[in-house]
Amino acid sequence: MTIPSSALGRLLRTPRGLGAAIVLAIIVLAAILAPVIAPYDYAAQNLRNANMDPGALHWLGTDEFGRDLFSRIIYGARTSLAVGVTSISISMVCGMALGAAAGYFGGAFDRVVTMVVDLSWSFPEILLALILIAILGPGLASTMIAISIAYLAQFTRLTRAQVMALKSETYVEATISLGAGSGHVLFRHLLPNAVTPVIVAGMLATGDAIILEATLGFFGLGAQPPTPSWGAMMSSGTAQIFIAPWIIIFPGLAIAITVIAINLFGDALIDALDIRQRLREG
Amino acid sequence: MALLDLSDVTVSIGVLTPLDRIAFSIEAGEIVGVVGESGSGKSLTAMAVMGLLPLIGGRITSGAVRFADVELNRLPERDYRALRGRRIALISQNPMTSLDPIRRVGEQIDQVSMMHLGLGAERARLRSVDMMRQLRIPEADVVHGNYPHQLSGGMKQRIVIAMALAADPELIVADEPTTALDVTIQAQIIQIMVEMARRKNVALMLITHDMGVVAQACDRVVVLYAGRVAETGSVERIFAAPRHPYTKSLIGCIPVEGLPPGGLKGIDGVVPGVANYPTGCRFHPRCSLAQDRCKIEAPLLRALEEGAAACHLAGDPP
Amino acid sequence: MSAPLVSMRGLGRTFVSRKGLFGAHRSMRAVDDVTLDIPAGKVTGVVGESGCGKSTLARLALRLIEASSGSVTFDGTDIGSLEPAAMRQIRRRMQMVFQDPYSSLDPRYSIADCLLEPFAIQGLMPPARQRAAQVDDLLDMVGLARSVASSFPHQLSGGQKQRVGIARALALKPQFLVLDEPTASLDVSIQAQIIELLERFRDDFGLTYLFISHDLGLVRYFCDQIVVMYLGRIVEVMDRPDATPRHPYSRALLNSTFAPDPAKRRVVTPMAGEIPSPFALPPGCAFAARCPQASALCKAERPTLAESTAGGRIACHHPQD
Numbered sequence: 001m002t003i004p005s006s007a008l009g010r011l012l013r014t015p016r017g018l019g020a021a022i023v024l025a026i027i028v029l030a031a032i033l034a035p036v037i038a039p040y041d042y043a044a045q046n047l048r049n050a051n052m053d054p055g056a057l058h059w060l061g062t063d064e065f066g067r068d069l070f071s072r073i074i075y076g077a078r079t080s081l082a083v084g085v086t087s088i089s090i091s092m093v094c095g096m097a098l099g100a101a102a103g104y105f106g107g108a109f110d111r112v113v114t115m116v117v118d119l120s121w122s123f124p125e126i127l128l129a130l131i132l133i134a135i136l137g138p139g140l141a142s143t144m145i146a147i148s149i150a151y152l153a154q155f156t157r158l159t160r161a162q163v164m165a166l167k168s169e170t171y172v173e174a175t176i177s178l179g180a181g182s183g184h185v186l187f188r189h190l191l192p193n194a195v196t197p198v199i200v201a202g203m204l205a206t207g208d209a210i211i212l213e214a215t216l217g218f219f220g221l222g223a224q225p226p227t228p229s230w231g232a233m234m235s236s237g238t239a240q241i242f243i244a245p246w247i248i249i250f251p252g253l254a255i256a257i258t259v260i261a262i263n264l265f266g267d268a269l270i271d272a273l274d275i276r277q278r279l280r281e282g
Numbered sequence: 283m284a285l286l287d288l289s290d291v292t293v294s295i296g297v298l299t300p301l302d303r304i305a306f307s308i309e310a311g312e313i314v315g316v317v318g319e320s321g322s323g324k325s326l327t328a329m330a331v332m333g334l335l336p337l338i339g340g341r342i343t344s345g346a347v348r349f350a351d352v353e354l355n356r357l358p359e360r361d362y363r364a365l366r367g368r369r370i371a372l373i374s375q376n377p378m379t380s381l382d383p384i385r386r387v388g389e390q391i392d393q394v395s396m397m398h399l400g401l402g403a404e405r406a407r408l409r410s411v412d413m414m415r416q417l418r419i420p421e422a423d424v425v426h427g428n429y430p431h432q433l434s435g436g437m438k439q440r441i442v443i444a445m446a447l448a449a450d451p452e453l454i455v456a457d458e459p460t461t462a463l464d465v466t467i468q469a470q471i472i473q474i475m476v477e478m479a480r481r482k483n484v485a486l487m488l489i490t491h492d493m494g495v496v497a498q499a500c501d502r503v504v505v506l507y508a509g510r511v512a513e514t515g516s517v518e519r520i521f522a523a524p525r526h527p528y529t530k531s532l533i534g535c536i537p538v539e540g541l542p543p544g545g546l547k548g549i550d551g552v553v554p555g556v557a558n559y560p561t562g563c564r565f566h567p568r569c570s571l572a573q574d575r576c577k578i579e580a581p582l583l584r585a586l587e588e589g590a591a592a593c594h595l596a597g598d599p600p
Numbered sequence: 601m602s603a604p605l606v607s608m609r610g611l612g613r614t615f616v617s618r619k620g621l622f623g624a625h626r627s628m629r630a631v632d633d634v635t636l637d638i639p640a641g642k643v644t645g646v647v648g649e650s651g652c653g654k655s656t657l658a659r660l661a662l663r664l665i666e667a668s669s670g671s672v673t674f675d676g677t678d679i680g681s682l683e684p685a686a687m688r689q690i691r692r693r694m695q696m697v698f699q700d701p702y703s704s705l706d707p708r709y710s711i712a713d714c715l716l717e718p719f720a721i722q723g724l725m726p727p728a729r730q731r732a733a734q735v736d737d738l739l740d741m742v743g744l745a746r747s748v749a750s751s752f753p754h755q756l757s758g759g760q761k762q763r764v765g766i767a768r769a770l771a772l773k774p775q776f777l778v779l780d781e782p783t784a785s786l787d788v789s790i791q792a793q794i795i796e797l798l799e800r801f802r803d804d805f806g807l808t809y810l811f812i813s814h815d816l817g818l819v820r821y822f823c824d825q826i827v828v829m830y831l832g833r834i835v836e837v838m839d840r841p842d843a844t845p846r847h848p849y850s851r852a853l854l855n856s857t858f859a860p861d862p863a864k865r866r867v868v869t870p871m872a873g874e875i876p877s878p879f880a881l882p883p884g885c886a887f888a889a890r891c892p893q894a895s896a897l898c899k900a901e902r903p904t905l906a907e908s909t910a911g912g913r914i915a916c917h918h919p920q921d
Contacts, residue, residue, distance in 0.1 A: 434874050437874070470868055494860050497859065538860060546822075553790065555757075
């Protein structure tokens, strides 16, 4: 395990960590069990019930097409979490590979990687993502690709810094003196020691990625209808904001609660692992 | 009356008690070596004297530290501040952290005598340059205007010594002042410190792990082990006839001229940490002479014909 | 002296660094023109102060870094020209013990894993059921309790970690061990333990050591041959540990070593000047600026390392007697 179970234990003993973990668990379970939990078909339109207030029939009301908002938010969690987790995972794996190679081998490759990373670091993620979607065209897959690339610099940079610092540890030299090649040094010593802060940074970036996904959805560039997405739901809610404000409020709350839970959990994890300093080095 | 007197000083940090009934004294103008290995509490002893324990969350829970006529452990922080730098000066292990990197080294020496002796800027400067010359700093008036990064480690440590001497203190506490330096530089600094202490009749509490430095520089020795005083005595007696088995073994760990191959003998076992000090005599797990009594009963520090030792077996001459 | 196991010929290593992004390249000869034979079964000590190149020399001896010039021959093989596979093979026979036991063990590896890693790297991993016995043997050898096998480095003291470092270096039964200040970060009572252990392995296994240290007293006790380095170059080689040093720098080093005996107090001769920057070495003898014997010749012309009539080698225009 890269995150020692003792650290998880410490995390769950703090009220903040425990609270965040419970909320996150509920959201993830709801997303997984959406077909069981959702009382209605998320795509079923019923124009006679459009813009209904929250009530016993539709707990969170209905949207302008009469679709059940609660069901759509539950299904929207699937989209948000899937996009967030998938794109950050891809980004992390690629970033670690690039960062580790750059940090370990150095030389011209390192200079090129560092230059590209610094360059992309100077653009906001949203701008990068918008440019990429403009090239790839809107949709779920291109959203994931765009977000992965937008966060690539962060993980590359963090991994590179970790590997550079670990490379000068004596145990790396000791391993080389025993006859080990680069593969052994990288995969048995450097990456296992570098991975923990990267995972935690990935956890925090997932929160940002969910916001980014919602933003792209809001502009109609993310998941295409009828797939529910929190951002797109808010976008369609703007038209009804004076007659049915809940259409925009409830998806907004869903985003906020999810992101806050992820951030609090990540923050508690940093404290439990005692790696705040190492994260800053990136 | 002794200049500095520690009587049964016990220091606690949280639930730990890293110093247990430390007792020794330093006369005016005397050079006393406080020697011990890691975890022996030698740096904490320095902090207890300097009143710096609160910085690390520690406090003196019993016993007394007396300096001349002042009871240091009851002194309010404001009065302590007036004493530090003026009557008791500190030379720390790392000269890099004792000097302000963005101010000229000369000004840093000047400031001590301006603050504590009320000298004007010009007189303080002359005094600093004179002090630097006495410490054999070449081209002292040029170096006076240098910044720390322009100087070598040995030169920086001389500046720190000049700062310590600037207000004519009665006692200098030097905590491993040469550990960070190369051997040839270390020898020079020790030589200079001893010379200056003698010339100005300043007492020196020299904290070190190096028995060679102790033998070279000190009048008397306090040997610490695991937070307690193992033995005290004159440097001649300690090296010629150590009475505590630890002192004896420690001297035997140093390779000396003419020692035959295989003659170097380490002390078995590990240096205990503050969280797991042994019961009874804290040296007993590593002592070849240990008896059942040593495992249970902590020996008290008892006076010998010369000095004192804390060993159940030290009553009998070796 | 017995036949050399390791021979260095004109060995040098230059490091190039750049001050700032657009600064000029500066080069530093960390090790310059070192010619040295390390006799089999003996202990060769290298002493010098920080920046004298002794640690770089240790790494060059094992080709942990590449030489800029010269060669290292190990038991008749020029290791500088070996392909990676052959280099890996020969590494079984030459090992290193590092200065800092705190960082020389991977914090994520148990002690057993640390001790098995040499076998894993060399493709010599014993079958699963023999591994515990292999680890126990190694722990017994260095005097550690078998129970530490399942511990992690942070649970061990510095001395215990250094014993693990020695056990790891000995796991593949090497002939040649480079000891890079193996006791410099340990307490004296523990330093003596480690030296005792190393003495035993030298005698029991006929090991050849290259012992790097800043402590001339320790080197004179432990070594058969003493090499004194100053700013990248050998200034004196003494072929007996009790030989009186003849180079003024070696003498200054000896004069700076305090005996644990108040009857043998020394007056330390003040040494003028500072150690010159290794980036801007003077044209003559590097020690001239600090040397009480320095003449105009010393400042103009660098002395070469030559056989001394009294035995050993010395690089000095005015050797002391």
